[in-house]
Every structure is written in structure tokens, then in C-alpha cells.
């Protein structure tokens with residue numbers, strides 16, 4: 451078995467695990483934010499209790515209470531929520547390394563954006579992952595961190611800088627995943643470096659018979675609120691490789707920020723609904739943003755093909771043979787490609803007919819060939835598109 455084939459399996463298994471652990475983590479995180487927001491005052495009036503909730507799920511009744519700081523004494527067994535987050539990061543990082551570092555010249559680099567060598571691109575990518583967390587954490591711990599408004603503004607500025615920088619260094623697709631990985635890293639580091647250590651200090655204090663310091667609870671809560679607003683934007687970024695229209699244009703960093711904003715607004719709406727409010731303006735703005743993007747990013751109108759003569763099928767086949775079939779073939783010859791990507795083979799007339807619509811999407815947005823590795827010219831693109839527009843005839 452060759453390496454490229456094994457790496458396909460690694461891709462599948464790690465991605466599967468990543469989605470599973472991500473669902474477990476984000477599910478638990480949404481659950482606890484919802485629980486926190488929907489607590490009722492304690493029925494017994496216990497001043498140490500911040501709130502309680504009765505719930506029914508899966509055929510059982512549950513009774514949950516949240517303490518202001520901590521219960522009078524610690525139970526024998528405490529359930530911690532951390533491995534969901536850690537494993538989401540471990541699998542996510544492994545997948546990022548496998549795809550975006552392992553095949554940097556295909557996925558991370560676009561010489562049209564910046565002509566980087568794989569080593570340099572990987573170095574910048576790694577440095578940005580670390581820097582994102584370090585800068586974010588320093589801002590949270592600084593004076594800014596004490597004022598929620600200032601902190602929110604600082605975080606938005608940080609995201610704008612990250613999106614702008616990534617989109618001016620990496621390929622569009624690579625940049626979106628880079629920003630997604632940076633944000634995901636911040637979210638997991640919030641759990642690993644702030645929330646869990648704080649909880650551990652509180653538990654230690656109680657074991658030593660001391661009153662736990664409530665500041666750890668406050669800090670943990672602040673980071674967990676940040677995580678909740680970042681969730682929807684990160685999930686979009688993780689899915690974005692499927693949607694070249696979002697990252698293939700020159701204003702891709704603005705698109706990234708606009709969709710992130712829409713995601714955060716929708717999350718804010720959900721959170722406010724949990725406390726009994728319903729600011730319908732939030733989803734309305736999100737909808738306007740998404741519809742605005744749909745209009746702004748619509749593909750260039752057909753007239754660009756008006757002057758282009760529909761080529762004979764033989765010419766189409768020559769174009770795909772020299773620009774696509776190195777990878778999209780039963781036996782790919784391109785280094786590192788073991789099987790036709792996404793099962794798309796572009797060799798026989800039947801195959802070219804079958805995939806014509808998908809080819810139009812990929813060729814129009816210039817998502818294919820990736821990073822224009824096979825140096826397809828604008829003229830060749832126009833010919834291929836004209837042939838598809840005229841009905842993809844193979845005789």
C-alpha cells in the first residue's frame with residue numbers, strides 16, 4: 451500500500467473522530483450555556499445556590515443546581531468536561547497537518563497570493579497558530595480584560611487582522627482553514643489553560659479547607675462566553691473548503707469576517723432567547739449579511755463567454771487531459787494523489803459529460819486546478835466553460 455492511499459484512510463479516520471469529538475464538545479458547551487441561562491431560583495432559598503433546574507430527557511427526570519462559588523463540601527466524585535475539547539483539538543490539528551502542511555503546495559499555498567516554499571508556509575502557519583492564542587490571552591489578562599466592551603472590540607480587531615493577514619499570505623482555502631484552526635486553538639486553550647486550571651485551583655482550595663477564590667469562576671465564565679460566540683464562525687470555517695465561492699475572490703477576508711459576524715449574531719440571538727428575550731433584529735441582520743454576500747459573490751455573468759467560440763470536443767479533451775486528468779483519473783499520475791479526488795474522473799467522454807456542472811463550478815471560481823498547479827490559462831478556462839454552457843456535447 452502506498453503512502454498516498456494510506457493518507458486517504460488517515461484523512462477519513464481522523465476527520466470522523468474530529469467530527470465526533472467536536473459534536474461532543476460543542477454539544478456539552480451549548481448545553482451548559484443554556485443551563486446557566488435557564489436556571490430558576492432555588493426552591494429552598496439556599497443562599498449558596500445560584501439556581502436550579504428540573505429537566506426531563508430520555509425518559510428520566512434530572513435535578514441540577516449551580517452553586518454561587520462552590521458547595522459547602524466537595525463530593526467524592528466530580529465529573530470534569532475537558533477531553534471532548536482536547537480530543538477535538540488533537541484530531542483537528544492532526545488533520546490540518548495531514549492536509550494543509552503535508553500537501554502545502556496544493557492546499558496552503560497559492561503563488562498568485564504569495565509565492566512561498568512549503569517550509570516557509572508551514573512555518574508561518576505554525577507561528578500564527580501560536581501567536582493567535584498568545585496575543586488573545588495577553589489581551590484578556592490585560593486592563594482591557596476588565597471591561598467587556600473594550601475586550602470585545604479588541605477581539606474583533608484581532609480577528610480582522612488574522613483574516614486579512616491569512617488571506618494575503620495563503621491560498622483562499624488555506625487562509626480560511628488557518629483562521630478556523632487559530633480560532634479553534636484559542637477555544638481549546640481557553641479550556642486547557644484557563645478554565646480547567648482555575649477549576650483545579652478551586653478544588654484544591656476546598657480540599658485544603660480554604661474558601662475558593664471566586665475570581666477563577668469569573669475568569670472561566672468569561673472564556674466560556676467567548677467560546678460560545680466563536681462556535682458558529684469556527685464551524686463555518688471548517689466547512690468552507692466545500693464552498694469555493696466564499697474564499698476564491700479577492701475580498702475573501704471580508705467574506706470571512708461577514709460570515710463570522712452573521713454566525714456570532716445568530717448565537718447571540720439563541721443565548722438571549724434563553725433568558726426570555728427575542729431580539730429579532732439579530733437574525734435579521736445575519737440574514738441581510740448572508741443575502742448580501744449571495745448577491746455580491748454571484749459568478750461573473752455569462753457575457754464573458756459571448757465572444758468565445760464553442761470548441762470541438764477533441765479540444766476540450768486536450769484541455770482536461772493536460773490540466774485535470776493528472777489527478778482526476780483512474781490512475782492519477784500527480785505526486786501524492788492516490789485516487790481520483792472526490793471520485794471525480796475526467797478522462798472519458800461519459801465522465802466529462804457527467805461532471806460538466808461540477809467542472810463549471812470549480813473552473814469558474816478558479817478553485818480547480820488547485821492553486822492553478824497545472825497553469826491553466828484564462829483562455830482555456832473560457833473554452834471549457836463555453837463548451838459546458840453549450841450543453842457539454844461529446845460528439
Ligand code: HEC
Nearest residue numbers: 691773774777784791792794808809812818819820823824
Ligand atoms: C493537482 C491535482 C488536481 C488537478 C490538476 C485538478 N484537480 Fe480537481 N480536485 C483535486 C482535489 C484534491 C480535489 C478534492 C478537493 C477537496 O478535498 O475538497 C478536487 C476536486 C474536484 C472536483 C469536485 C469538487 C467537489 O468538492 O465536489 C471537481 C469537479 C474538480 N476537482 C474538477 C477539476 C477540473 C475541471 C480540473 C481541471 C481544470 C481539476 N479538477 C484539476 C485535485 C486536482
